[in-house]
Amino acid sequence: MDDTRKVLLTRFAAEMxxxxxLVAIGVLVAYGAAGLxxxxxxxxxDSGYVxxxxxxxxxxAGMGIAISxxxxxxxxRARVF
Structure with a gap:
């Protein structure tokens, strides 16, 4: 089957x-815990250790996903997500 659909979202864009x-969530969690x-x-x-x-x-983990x-x-690159 010939796939001629326009790619709206690539796998690379979704993973990035x-x-x-994940990086943003990690930074927010670490920043909030640092206050504790x-x-x-x-x-x-202390209460913010974990x-x-x-x-x-x-x-x-987010940085690992981005690098990978x-x-x-x-x-x-050319695959439809």
Whole structure:
């Protein structure tokens, strides 16, 4: 079957959008948790310890998706999403 439809959204664009969204969410979570304190005290971790590092993890996952998508962009350039 010959696919002559116009491509409205490429896989690269969709992956970059999701990556940017994840990075933004990660930054917001880490920033909010930093206000609660993310260090270690004599009684254990501060209240923002886990959310701060989860925010970092979400942001790094988004960056990983962006890098992977950028490196593989030629493979999916002409495909319809």
């Amino acid at each position: 959008f999701v990556a940017a969204l 304190g993310y260090g270690w005290t004599s009684s254990g971790p 959310p701060f590092y989860l925010g970092w993890g979400i942001g790094l 998508s950028y490196l593989e962009r030629e493979r999916y």
